[in-house]
Amino acid sequence: MPRPFLPALLFLVVLAPAQEAPPNGPRRVDPMWHAIVGATIHVAPGKTIEGGNVVLKGDRIAAAGTEAPPFGARVWDGRGLHVYAGLIDAYVPVEVEATEQRHWNPRITPWRVARAIDDETATELRALGFTAAAVAPSKGILRGRASLVSLAPREEDLSVPRPAVYAEGVWQSAGFDVAERAPGPPRGRPREGYPTSQMGAIALLRQSLLDGLAADERLLFDTTDELEALRACKIAREAGRGAVVVGCGTELRRLDAIAKDGLSFVLPLAFPEPPDVSSVGAADAADLRDLMTWEQAPTNPRRLDAKGVTVALTTSKIGKRDRFFRRLAEAMRHGLSEERALAMLTTTPSRLLGADDRMGTIEPGKLANLVVAEGPLFAREPVVREVWIEGRRHEVTSPLSPAAGAWTLSGGGLPSPLALEVKRKRRGAYEATLSSGDRKAEAQRVSVVADRIGFSFDGEPFGRRGRFTLSAVAVADALDGQGVDPDGARFRWGAARGPAPGAPPVPAPGPADAPESYGTPFGPYALDALPEGPERLIVRGATLWTCGPEGVVENGELEVRAGKIVYAGPARGGAEGATVVDASGRHVTPGIIDCHSHTGISKGVNEAGQAVTAEVRIGDVTDPDSINWYRQLAGGVTTVNSLHGSANPIGGQNQVNKVRWGVAHPDGMHFEGAPPGIKFALGENVKQSNWGDDHVTRYPQTRMGVETLMRDRFLAAREYAKGHERRDLELEALAEILAGTRLLHCHSYRQDEILMLCRLAEEFGFTIGTFQHVLEGYKVADAIRDRSLGGSAFSDWWAYKVEVQDAIPWNGALMHEVGVCVSFNSDSDEMARRMNLEAAKAVKYGGLPPEEALKFVTLNPAKQLKIDHRVGSLEGGKDADFAIWSGSPLSVYSRCVATWIDGREYFSLEKDKAHRERIAAERLRIVQKILGRPKEREEEGRGEGKPPARSETWHCGECGCRGE
């Protein structure tokens, strides 16, 4: 039952220009009454009428069915043709000039409106069967309003309506664009270099939405990797907005989390190029995650759809649009059905755009927007004959000449027997081939105009030296014409039509040759499910380094129930119903806690666009895919403090994470209940001392300025805390420091700056969380003890820049001796894998008892992060986070054997072995598949390059902490 046409009051419909230009000559009358008869009508996904008719009157569909068309309509022969509702592209980014800057940041332009599409893009889209598209302003963070527009060409004759804007402001376009580089303008001037990081873009977006920009508008997020989709969802939810995500093509890598988020997607058919495996060395360098992404990408639309995610498709983001149907054929070969594909291009986008009352199906009353194809549209190389837009026909491909086809020639001077095949090429030109048995000649100078054909060919293959020239007219099933042979003799010839070739088949949903399941996170070492946590677990026989009041216990016993430690002490015996781990001869320690990490942070660990960025949050950009998480598990690490870099005096908010490799959602790694914190930094990095001579204008350039800037922001935060009209994310975070609810972790080196911050904290009445690096901490250990929760240092790094010349490896022990709570940290994804050995350096330098040294990477960092009620020691009531070692954790000869978090075994050498076998088999299989893929698929992915979101490793230089 077609819905009656209702004038959509919500829409600003512009179907005719306000004023018509006077016609040049007599007016033209177009009755706009058409009938396409005898065609296969795809009324709606899953609903097809064979031999049906569609009647168009004015700009609307009047009828669709099998009834005879009305007398008076212009009749179009639709035999052999397939008619579909005009396709809708739900995302076409367009450049829209910002005429004025109304916001301090040039990437916030919500008032921009996209209402037009350029002719070239519209032509490309019509050629693919599209009749409407949603255009959205490109570039920026809050980019502007999108509109649904007609793809009808601009007519020169102004009496014909110009392309219509079906609906304006369908959604507000948003994205995570960053500044190309951070200039160094002082605070207070236009901060055009902000943001430089994804977390900065998110903070700016959140603040803009809080400020009421684009109020009440639905959001459209343009994303470049699958994690951004999850971030978009959080932002939209916080702002209470509906949201649609323009995907990137690799959503399948976080399928479960994305499906759970319930967002709608506009998906590009972006399938990456296969990694280079063309030589031994190249194949050796190809990463399994990239290999898998190549293999699985074509399953993306099908997988999301099957999970119940609303999916529309777009032709954007695939380099060249004319690849679209080849890509779609690939997706269909990987299981996407024709019915679902049609829905993703018609009914779903019309619904997403709120235009399903007027487009999306072939039903009376809807706009006369159609696509007509020669044969099925969902083929590898479909031929779009024409599109109809608002009742007007726009030809894409001229009808096939009757001269096309297979012919058997006969006549005068022609070799005999001789066969001719005439085929239309992609752009409407024709090619012809002559053959006799296995001898062949390509025809030259083939000209086909309507029913006439002319060409020449070389007689040599057929035993006649020289060239023939032939021309003929096609009449019904015969060719009739004249020819000139190589000697110049004219002759009459003819041809009878051979059997017609069949229509190209619709790509059948294939048996998926890509594995159906691949675990989480996508790539190597994936888990099919999170490790099971035994209800009752007993680890016995090991030397327990409890780091608690029990000290080191030989032949100890650790009991865990439901993820919590219930006992850690001398062996007791009795283990009814328990899973027992025999750890005889082994050592068990609390899970290692790394108090300074930059592992698994997406797209920028520093927001370097401003000197003060308290508003940005590391927790917004957690990357659970980084392989370094797994590698750190293999080093016994269970908790890390993920910190912002040290490019700014006041950096971003940190995130304490548990290394829960394999969780569905990135936020599943977040240490629930850990007190929030923030990164501050002092010294050379924030003064930009080692950034080169271009960076000499941002305030501060001296340690004097650092103090001043910090005091000024604390004063502002104190005022803010007294009362404010507007919620300010930066001042809010700073006010929390003053209120004692947010821990300040400060990158620091020299004793003067350390003392300065201690005095500042005294002045504003709060306790500092930690001093990080704190390599001259030993010079002012008493002040650190009195004013902070502790110092977190490198064990023995020094001499990489001027402010660390006085670093000494006794720093940790000396501070400890004075009463500072000390931890050692890695600040390095690599060193994080061996923090137990870093702890051993506190024995070497300063002679700490071994267990006290081990506390530098277990209990002490837990205290510093105020999570010691949960982790850091093996004590009843704490989380069952522990590591099992083959020998003393402080011995260089020991290996980590297993790592448990929340009573679940996330790593073990045995499991690792199984992973390795699986990885080797998968590598082999996919490399073989790439090498053996059919030639026609070699073009796939060209132009899109590598898949998005490789996991990043931040080296110390990039995070700016060590500063070289």
Add this chain to the structure above:
Amino acid sequence: MKHATMILLLAAAAAAQDLTPRATPQDGPIAIVHATVHPVSGPSIEDGYVLFDGGVIKEVGRGTPPAGARAIDGRGKHVYPGWIAAFTNLGLTEIGAVRATRDDREVGDLTAEVRAAVAVNPDSTLIPVARSNGVLSFAAFPRGGLVPGRASVLSVEGWTWEEMAVETDAGLVVEWPAPRPPPFRGEEKDPEKAMEEVRRNRDRLEQAFLEARAYAAARAADPGTPEDVRYEAMRAALDGKRPVFLVAHDYDQIAGALAFAARWKVRPVIVGGQDSWLLAEEIKAAGAAVIVDGVHRFPKRSDSDFDEAFKLPARLEAAGVSWCLASGEGASNERNLPYAAGRAVAYGLPRDAAIRAITLHAARVLGVEARLGSIEPGKDATLIVTDGDPLEIPTGVVSAYVRGRAIDLSSKQTKLYEKYRSKYVR
């Protein structure tokens, strides 16, 4: 007392200057006795002694040494040859972030003529820190470009670089072009462009060797040919008298470097060698050696074994490749060299092979085996005395000798420690 304080203050004020006293030359025979002696070239000797005189080892044995030497009681102690840092920028750099203190990269891609020794600062504060943990010799490498210069082997004790030098021209350094440079900040180079650059650089290397050989022939035929410092500097390597140190990590790099060495008939040493275990047979066939640049590195791919770098030494040893181990830490932390060796033991390397990798085999690969690397009569008395297993972190180096001189194991760092400890503990 006043005097001592004064010295401490001076030490702290002198930012990048080593003020530890120099050792005096050995002035009579010394015997370290009743220690466990690890000659490395042979089995360890319980209750052993090492007798050295004039800076040279005279005798190694069990029990009581011949009379006449000053005996040093080594009961409960272990004696090892000093560690050799086989690939480092020690001496050539002081503070990474300060350009003025860096002397390891000359301008230009082809600078065979420069040699490391002459730029080694004997007063670098980094050197006493390295030697405090037993690193007594080091090979300083110029870096960057294609042919950055020549490496030099030096000891950690001496008034001048000349006194420190063991071998000023240890071999020619070649940085083999990397076909797949690792992504920087997640951004990868266009592979086509990268390959083009690799081809161009390989051609330039080829050209440099061609020209050097043509020059040598011309000079031999006509001594009037003007001297070219570049090509003169390459001569020892081209003649096979010195090795060519080919810095190469990736499979294609190493394979390309080996082919290059075979074509030019030079003695290859692969430096870095991340993928060398994949080419073990080829490396052996080429008579090449490998300097493994540390084990604390990331695995090659995200799907590689997490311990890939840790077990590289074990793989090379098992395959019978000639190799040694560098720390991979850089100048300021060469002191951690024995821990890289220890880590490799945790991942399958026999412990004695680990010791060889930072002593005798390092000396062999660097061409200084005649003087360094083991405790054998005739070799330099360059050795350390430890209070336990030196691959274990808590173990300390209690004394050290360079060519028989008892060296001072203090450093700017120990002095800062003492100074500030006195602030809290009076």
